[in-house]
Amino acid sequence: MTGEQKGTDLSETMTLKPRHRGKFTESSSGIPTWLTAAFLLLVVMVPTVIAYFVGASGAAMYAARSEVLFVATTSNSTADDQAMATQVALMTSRPVVAAVAEQYDLSVEELSDAVTAERVDRSQMLRLTVEDGDPARAVEITESLTEAILARSAGRSxxxxxxxxxxxxxxxxxxxxxxxxxxxxxxxxxxxxxxxxxxxxxxxxxLPPEPAIEPLTAAYELPDPVGPQPVRSAAAGAIVGIVLAALTVVALLARRRSADR
Structure with missing residues (x-):
């Protein structure tokens, strides 16, 4: 093999070898891959951390509950299910809430936002929950609402x-x-x-009419505060960060395709 052939082979070999700059490879945009990964991680972490601290800074919220028992008046399960759904809606209806809100210097909207009613699984038990910054007042409001609900259920036309x-x-x-x-x-x-x-x-x-619901448990305070919930807030922030990171990746891939053309 002549010296000229050796020089040609060496030149081709050097041309085929991939070029590296430092220890890490570069993306098509010239930015090191590790730096891109770190940026994407930062995009996820920033909203997560912010949401966590915002959620943790909220005032403590407490909750109280009471349960009532729905009295079935027919042997038709479909009719009873519809009646229970109606009763759940009535438990948080404006007439019931308005009668209690005034007692505690609350607007109907404020109390409506703090009250929830639900059917417990597939049972005949209906549950009322009230949230408030004062645990004692949460119990009092729950008692007042329960009394208003029972009175309305037993009322005559x-x-x-x-x-x-x-x-x-x-x-x-x-x-x-x-x-x-x-x-x-x-x-x-x-x-x-x-x-x-x-x-x-x-x-x-x-004769007093047979009520559609009967009291089951007196109002009681839940053992743990229901808020703030920083972990739930952080999870929501993480979801936002992941979406932003995904959009960033899409933008980088689109830029790479444009550069390859």
């Missing part, structure tokens, strides 16, 4: 009151008429039968 007034007036008329009728007359027997029937209807109407 205006039509029932009107019917009671009508029956009472009609019974008074028949009693007066009965006292004026002669003893043993046929008309007196007829009035007496009407009077007995009306009195039975009035008695049924005056």
């Amino acid at each position: 205006p039509q029932a009151g009107q019917e009671e007034a009508y029956l009472s007036g009609r019974i008074a008329e028949l009693q007066q008429r009965l006292s004026q009728e002669g003893a043993g007359t046929g008309s007196q027997q007829l009035v007496l039968e009407q009077l007995i029937d009306l009195q039975a209807r009035l008695t049924d109407l005056q």
Whole structure:
């Protein structure tokens, strides 16, 4: 092999060898790969840390609960499920919340945001939860709301009151008429039968209605605060960071494709 051939082979070998700058390789943009990885890690860590400290700086929040039992009135499971769903909605409805909010100098919106109602699994137990910065006040508000819910469940309609007034007036008329009728007359027997029937209807109407729900547990405070929750906030921040990092990678790949063309 001549000296010229050796020089040519050596030149080709040097051309085929990959070039390295230092210990680490470079991306197509000229930025070391380790630096790109560190930047992406920073993109994830910064919102995570910020969210953690923001979440940890919030005021402590406490919660109280009470449970009530739904009383099934039919043997139809579908109808009972619908009735329970309606009852859960009524437990946090505006009329119920408004009746209690005023007692604690809260707006309806403030108390509505602090109250949740749910059905426990597939049972007939309904749960009410109230959050507040004062644990004692959380228990008091829960008690007041539970009482308002039970009172509304056992309440009578205006039509029932009107019917009671009508029956009472009609019974008074028949009693007066009965006292004026002669003893043993046929008309007196007829009035007496009407009077007995009306009195039975009035008695049924005056009986307390069977409530749709019954108290199960008194209001009680949860053992641990429900807030702040810095870990949950950090998780949300990490998700944001991961999304930002993914967008950064997409942008770098797009830039690399453009440079390769």
